Amino acid sequence: MIHGESYKPIIAEAAKMAIGEENIYERVFILELLKDKNDPNAVAGAVGFSVRQPKFYVFKAKAVLLATGGATLLFRPRSTGEAAGRTWYAIFDTGSGYYMGLKAGAMLTQFEHRFIPFRFKDGYGPVG
Numbered sequence: 001m002i003h004g005e006s007y008k009p010i011i012a013e014a015a016k017m018a019i020g021e022e023n024i025y026e027r028v029f030i031l032e033l034l035k036d037k038n039d040p041n042a043v044a045g046a047v048g049f050s051v052r053q054p055k056f057y058v059f060k061a062k063a064v065l066l067a068t069g070g071a072t073l074l075f076r077p078r079s080t081g082e083a084a085g086r087t088w089y090a091i092f093d094t095g096s097g098y099y100m101g102l103k104a105g106a107m108l109t110q111f112e113h114r115f116i117p118f119r120f121k122d123g124y125g126p127v128g
Contacts, residue, residue, distance in 0.1 A: 025059075027051045033064060033104040043104055068097030 016024060028048045036044035045060040070093045102108055 025057065028057055030100070033066075033100050034058075034060075035104060041105065066097050066101055068100070069093035071095030071098060 027050060029051050030046045030048035032047055033043045034045040034047060036042040043061075043064045045058065046064060047056070047058050049056050098108060
């Protein structure tokens, strides 16, 4: 089984070696996507700030990948009783990516689908 706490440092090290540590920005909260002034349907970058230092960033990019996760806390879990505290939902999936995409002009589709985890004894979660 792959455990994220041991696998993520290995992937992070490979990324640093591939693109250079000077090109990696960690702990930056992105506020908004920047539109391309020449193409109203394209995103040309993003703006954000450091969550640990008093720094503001403006990123210029040829391509932008919005990978913020979903919005899992929009729905109440179906767990009851003692299992209610054992429900797995990513607390940081706030829907901010949906907001940024929508504000930048993206067409949001497939909202009829929602996260329905597998069932296991005494709770629900992302099982095998």
